[in-house]
Amino acid sequence: MNDATTLRLRARPWQLVRQTMGGPVAMMDKIRDLMTAVTHYGREDLVRMRLERLRRLGHIDSIPNRIQRIVGAIDMMRFFIVPAAADYYEEKGLDFRFHSLLRFLDDPASVIDPTGFNSTRDNIIGHVMQVVHANPEYDFQLLDTFEDGMAEMERQLRDVLSDRHPRAASIKAIVEEPDYHTRLLEHVVAYRANPADTAHLIRTNVAAKFRAEERTFGTVPAAMRYFSKMPNTLADAVTHLMTVRHFPLDLAEPEAPQAAAA
Secondary structure (H helix, E strand, C coil): CCHHHHHHHHCCHHHHHHHHHCCHHHHHHHHHHHHHHHHHCCCHHHHHHHHHHHHHCCCCCCCCCHHHHHHHHHHHHHHHHHHHHHHHHHHHCCCHHHHHHHHHHHCHHHHCCCCCCCCCHHHHHHHHHHCCCCCCHHHHHHHCCCCCHHHHHHHHHHHHHCCCCCCHHHHHCCCCCCCHHHHHHHHHHHHHHCHHHCCCCCCCCCCHHHHHHHHHHCCHHHHHHHHHCCCCCHHHHHHHHHHCCCCCHHHCCCCCCCCCCC
16 A cells, blocks of 8 residues: 555644645645636636537537526535535545645645536646546546547546656645545546446445436536526526525436346
């Protein structure tokens, strides 16, 4: 076992904070990336360009409008990302709020964009490497919006494993599963070889109560189908957010049909 990858479980909180922050140069780079991510939020043209590429690649059939994407992203956060992560970290005996702080200190730009459509290639890659994912396929499909997205994902991951990556120490201070990056690299290589025939889940637990949410938000095509079902006017969007308190199972991605027995 590589001790560096278990630092999250054995180091004192102040040590983790210091390591994830990095030095002055690293902090300036992070602030610059954060400002870039913030400015992208107003660039609907950039988001549409990436969504159009996803449609050309066959990842999505239609493009939800901006209101639908905002409402869908909020539902993704409140019904899946936050509760599933909190459940996972509670099982690990880790404070979810402190873990979120470490994620922000390591890469603030990757924390503010739940859908990833406003994120840069390296923001997405950094996010996948710092968070033990229930299902990284969504992020891989986002990386397909960049010509070199998955190739760069593999390169940077190999650099983290060999400690050549400039953020290797910071990332390893966050990740709580010691073999995550090794398993992730195997997953990346398999996905690049055959995206349609890659096992989905690589995290050691996804609670059964989140299976419908994972099916719905775990891939870009499924998430976009859900987003397309969201209200497309401001008034209806506000009504949805104020009245829908639980994940609407009637809008969930259906389960894949079971293969017939031989």
